[in-house]
Amino acid sequence: MPNDPTGDPNAHDVSKFADGMTGSCLCGSITVTIKDNELFSKRRGHLCHCANCRKVAGSYVASNLLIEQEKVEIEDRDGTKKTYEDRATLSGNSVFRSFCSKDGNPISSETDSYPGKIILKMGIFPRIPQPEAEGFGLHKHEWQGGHEGVETYEIKWAGPEKKRMN
Template structure:
């Protein structure tokens, strides 16, 4: 019987030794990551900022900041659209890409991280264990802590980061 829930435990991390591919809900947009270190160590981050929560439709967004040259994005049906998010704490716009058919968030880009892209990990079959949480000050009171994951008050990367734990 097929697994319609997409159980990530049904995919051993060894399947992704060279990288992995994910897609939006309708399948028009595919994103391939070519990185042999994807599951070799903790990667990515959870973001609790208001904008990331909104774009993810959840209480937290699972993101991966990665070099653009390790990512291959294909837009088979021309459904990829970009929203220029100007409401950021840094004052730098974030260009949020999404599928215009199913609304699936795909990635974000900002001049704060030149040469890098923030992938929205919900489109992938498995998510690497995160290394950090950003905007920890914005966590809901009922949220717990993740063992081994550093939590930062605001930014988890960059010079203004301040660790909470």
């Protein structure tokens, strides 16, 4: 057991991620590499408060990054990546939620709602870019605060259903 706390994002200077970054599941079987030089030069990603994302994250909010598939490389060294088809969605399109079957770590999601894109679960990475938006703001708990500079949308933050709350 380590003597020092683990996972301090501030121990990783963002300059190390000028061309992208790599993260992994807890057991290290699955690694995800993002090849994008704008991860930390502007706001990226979103926080999601929908029930399904909260369940996958195991928390009151999920931190996600919607990005072009060609900018992402997923390696499944031990063949532990499994996918669950989530049919209980607002759009009616299934969301294919991938995770590590050994340690349970969520990895990514894909849906026909965003062709050519993949939704990465940012908790597997050493740093998380400052989010640009949060979706399903109507589903936030009353005790949750806001995030300065992050636009909150009633339901979806991308697509025709978006309606800003702030």
